[in-house]
Amino acid sequence: MVLRNLDLDTLRTLVIAHDLGGYAQAAERLGRTPSAISLQMKRLQQDLDIPLFRKSGRGLALTEAGETTLAYARRMLALNDELMDTMHGATLAGLIRIGCPQDFSPILPGVLSHFATLYPRMQVELHIEGNAALADSLEKQQLDLALVIGQADRAAAVTIGELKLVWIASTLFTPPGDQPLPIAVLGPQCAFRKRAIQQLEEITRSYRIAATSPSLNGLWAAVLGGLGITARTALGLPADLICGPSLFGLPALGGMPVTLHRNPHATGPVIDRFSTLLTSALTLALQQSGKPRNRLRLLREA
Template identity: 65%
Template sequence: MATRLTLDLDTLRTLTVANDLGSLALAAEQLGRTPSAVSLQMKRLQEELGAPVFRKRGRGLALTEEGVVALAYARRMLSLNDELLDTMQGANIDGHIRIGCTQDFAAVLPSALSHFALLYPRMQVELRIEGNAALADAVEASQIDLAVAIGHETRAAAETIGQLEIVWIAASTFALPQNHPLPLAALGPQCAFRRCAIEHLETATTPYRIAASSPSLDGLWAALLAGLGITARTGLRLPEGLVSAASLFGLPALGALPVTVHRNPQSTGIAVDRMKILLTEAVQAALASQTKTAKKHKQSSRVA
């Protein structure tokens, strides 16, 4: 029986970095290697796979169809490799990690935290559930290591990991008041959703007033369920009794806001690296689920 070829994980990691940066030269710089060494790695990989993985696109690179397949397998193989190392080494790592999360994504934390606890059983986790601006500020002030937030993509510590559709939300029994400004229920003035709603209403010259405000999401839900007004927010995990739509009551569509993960540059180590990956994966899974649900809702609306 012929011995099968074993691909080099280091070469596969170079492939992923080169794809993410769009350049072999940039990949070489990030990996601390010479451009010729990186080029040789990619040449050997293509010979081993029997197919080209990159093609030129302008001054940069783009994956071929075979390259797309190779990259998907490379990411899976590297993920397993990294998780194995984390599992074996993490059992002896102690210390604490401070993370923050916006209220909208708090429901994704259990899966990420339980996975992290399996990898790093001796680590202590400090958790904050706060507003987006407060979380971004806390990372910049070195009060927490990582944070998942909505908006604030221009902050130095921010990395955009997805887009979140914004919808109008109201009680199922809510009715627009006739000949009166639109009653808005919202969180504080720093809330990205509040600012987005006001900006779109003013652009559409729609009269409005702040009918209810609350510092907490539970308070906002209570105001909506009481019929005090309408709000703009994500449609993730709405309480029973609330309805949502991109243009509810004919109001202007609000578009989307970026979902960001913020990391304190002084927070280093494999435990922080792994927590960032777990949080990113959990959030992206929630976003994918929301997109799938929204598509089903639109299709059912067309059928109706």
């Protein structure tokens, strides 16, 4: 059997066509004709000597071999792109302005470390702010890239995932029987605060704001101290806290979209790479956020 080298451009076309949903969309993205895209896919199929596509309604879907090829294509392209970034990134210098809320700060060290390896001469300006403030700053072109909770109606927003919201309390917290429920919250513009109050009011559950803080660290201190229960994501949850979507029989909070906002004037491989690193880290964090890490974090429904 004579082995042939696969063309990376063809593999990239396969990934783009799959992710965008068809040859026409890939052709528009790549500046080619749909027939040219189709020809590339036929050649790839011939090179591998196995069917990669099957009829699905009016379109095409991947066979099992096609799914395997797609997975390998992603890995090969990731290695190729990282090698190119490493070789060329060492000579690039400049400033990149990134924003994210406090909730995502735990994922930043890994992203920043990887980015610094690829682009050692780039300067990173990091903004940790509220979600609305981040979206506003990007629209004013004060940021190049922002990871935001909610704000999906903004022009620059691209939804990349969903956060499941949970009620969070100290292991020592006991909700009062017929008294207003004490809650700990951030400021009035906090989306989690608004969602919690909305859900409590919908079931006419009385509550009182027992503690407020302008920072997430302050909020965790209040909750750990047993001052009240709060509503948030399980990302970065401190030890000695319990959480659940219906903790103590409270109403489910649902979820919120996570959106990536990119300044239309911020282009180039540096922005592309940081966007990819951030999205990958967030996806992994979202997958792990629903898994309890110790017995104290097991759901306590009552």
